[in-house]
Amino acid sequence: MAINLSHSSVADSIVVGDDESLHTVIPVSTPMIKSSTQKQLFIGNGASLLSIENQHILNEFFGNKDQKWKLLYKASRDGFSASDFHHHCDQRDATMTVTQSIGDTHLFGGYTSIPWTTCTGYKYDPTAFLFTLKSSSPMYYTIEPQHIDQAVLHRNDCGPCFGRGDLYISSNCNQNRNSSINFGNTYNTIAESSGKKHFTVREIEVYNTLID
Numbered sequence: 712m713a714i715n716l717s718h719s720s721v722a723d724s725i726v727v728g729d730d731e732s733l734h735t736v737i738p739v740s741t742p743m744i745k746s747s748t749q750k751q752l753f754i755g756n757g758a759s760l761l762s763i764e765n766q767h768i769l770n771e772f773f774g775n776k777d778q779k780w781k782l783l784y785k786a787s788r789d790g791f792s793a794s795d796f797h798h799h800c801d802q803r804d805a806t807m808t809v810t811q812s813i814g815d816t817h818l819f820g821g822y823t824s825i826p827w828t829t830c831t832g833y834k835y836d837p838t839a840f841l842f843t844l845k846s847s848s849p850m851y852y853t854i855e856p857q858h859i860d861q862a863v864l865h866r867n868d869c870g871p872c873f874g875r876g877d878l879y880i881s882s883n884c885n886q887n888r889n890s891s892i893n894f895g896n897t898y899n900t901i902a903e904s905s906g907k908k909h910f911t912v913r914e915i916e917v918y919n920t921l922i923d
Contacts, residue, residue, distance in 0.1 A: 753807075753918055755782025760809050760818060760916050765844050769807060772842055772851040773822060780807060780918035786885065787914055793882035796870040796917070800827045803919045808871045810880065812890075812910035818844040819892065821863075821873040829867035833875075836862035841873055841898045852898040861897055870915065874898055876907070884912035 752766045761769070770776050783806065784799035800806060806827065808820040821841045825834045839862035842851040854862050854874075864872040870880035870890075874897025881889035893907040894900045 752778065753780045753782070754921070755785075755918070757785045757788050758782045758916060758918075760811060760914060765818065765849070768844065768849045769842065772840065773807070779921040781921040782916060783919050784915070784917040786912065786916075791883050791885040791912065791915075793867065793869050796880075796915075797827065797829050797867065800871075800917050800919075801829065802826050805920045806871075807918045809916045809918070810878075811913045811915075813913045815910070817846065819878070821871070821878055823863045823873070825863055827863075827871065828865050831866050832864075833861040834863045834865060835860045839863060839873065841878060841894060852894060852900050855897060855899050858897040871917065880912065880915065884915075887911065 749763045749767055751763065752770060753761050767776065770778050783803060784796060786795070789795050789799055803826055805822070805824040807822050809818055810820045811818050819842065821839065823834075823836050823839045825836045825839075837854060837856075837859045839854050839859075840851050843849065858874065861875055862873065864874070864879075866872065869882055870884060872879045876891065876893050877896050877898050878894075879889075879891045881887060884890045888909045888911050890912055891907055891909045
């Protein structure tokens with residue numbers, strides 16, 4: 712399932728659909744409010760990718776509008792290698808990965824409830840999802856039921872990876888174009904992707920859930 716949370720309709724509805732020809736509009740449980748009155752939910756020294764508005768949109772996707780998150784890893788500060796990512800993120804609780812590529816302004820990434828590890832293999836996670844935060848139409852993509860055992864890929868030689876190639880972050884991803892995005896292999900989309908695209912990473916921020 713792909714869910715569209717557009718700025719034009721964010722206070723009124725979420726658009727849900729399994730394909731472009733069939734959409735169901737359902738009310739947003741809590742209307743989004745102006746960013747000037749919203750509170751910071753993704754916190755930590757150096758956190759910079761997410762605007763206040765995008766923080767609240769991600770929490771809408773997550774399903775808890777008041778959830779707080781703490782910055783675990785910032786690639787430009789902590790390093791872009793696979794070992795840097797795993798050093799800061801392994802064996803942590805549920806995480807939200809936010810990525811920005813060079814030459815692009817919008818953000819993308821994914822959520823998983825499964826702690827990252829270096830043990831190679833796909834992991835089962837029915838709650839995992841991917842997202843894009845484009846200025847006109849933020850969207851998130853749920854895991855297809857038949858692929859929940861391949862929600863995330865753990866490897867010691869790469870960064871956060873979701874599905875069977877839906878989102879792959881290579882080691883030293885700021886120095887190569889080996890990272891790729893190809894939504895639709897494992898996560899349900901409404902034709903958001905036009906095929907596999909390689910990119911160089913500008914920044915990654917990984918957050919985990921924070922309990923007061």
